[in-house]
Amino acid sequence: MFAPNIWIEFLSLLLFVIIWVSYAVFARRAAKHRQSLSSVMVIYRIDWMKHLLQRENRILDASLMGNIEKSISFFASTTLFVIAGALTALTSARSIYEIIQLVPWVWPQTMDIIQLKVVTIIVILIYAFFKFTWALRQFSFASVMIGAAPNHNDTRATEEMKRVFAVNAGKLIDQAGHNLNAGMRSYYFALAVVGWFIHPLLFIAVTLIVVAILYRREFKSRSLRSLADGLEMSQYYLDNQELKFNKYGRK
DSSP: OOOTTHHHHHHHHHHHHHHHHHHHHHHHHHTTTSOOHHHHHHHHHHHHHHHHTTOSOOHHHHHHHHHHHHHHHHHHHHHHHHHHHHHHHHHTHHHHHHHHHTOTTSOOOOHHHHHHHHHHHHHHHHHHHHHHHHHHHHHHHHHHHHHTOOOTTOTTSOHHHHHHHHHHHHHHHHHHHHHHHHHHHHHHHHHHHHGGGTOHHHHHHHHHHHHHHHHIIIIIOHHHHHHHHGGGGOHHHHHOGGGOEETTEEO
16 A cells, blocks of 8 residues: 655656766766766777787787676676566565664655565666666677778778777777766666655755766766876877867867
8 A cells, every 4th residue: 555645755766867878878968078087988999909900919808808798797687687686675675664663763654665666676676786787788789890800911901991990999989988888877876766765855965965976987087087187199099189178168
């Protein structure tokens, strides 16, 4: 049986979804007009592929790809374990309900509401799992491209062919990076749902805090400044004037 204030619970869930989707859309579009981790990393990835074509020994590149794939496999397998734990929590919803009843300052909830909140976490984790596994497949596609890359002394491969290869391989790795980022972002928002078990307003407050953390790391972090300062050594960056940024956006 739902509580009389059920509309507050669903409104908080709706706001949560709107905030998450809005930030994802904002981050994607903002990266096209200003410096962000996404806009900077794609340049480094394309430059990586350009340098790969100049190397005779590509063991380093294969090792780097292998390490990235291992880390994504870790996230994907861990997500399955967390989903299993969340399913166990769903079957123990009554125990959670009884514990909540003992805490006087927790928002009053019913069994149905608690189950809804646990299901929300499960749905987020399933979404993260799909993102991680798709990122893993995309990195495996990129590994195949690296294996098929022309040798540095192959006279049949023109400079234009090498440029096109480097751009496409770099963008494929970048797409995989976006999916990895989306999966990790899901973990942040899943943690925000924990606040929902205490109070809907806390749920929204923690969600906004998560967005602030993500925004700072994506657009204002020291890591971004270090990466951006290193772009002056990137040949792809120097060759493409439309990629250049100042602190206010594109030049």
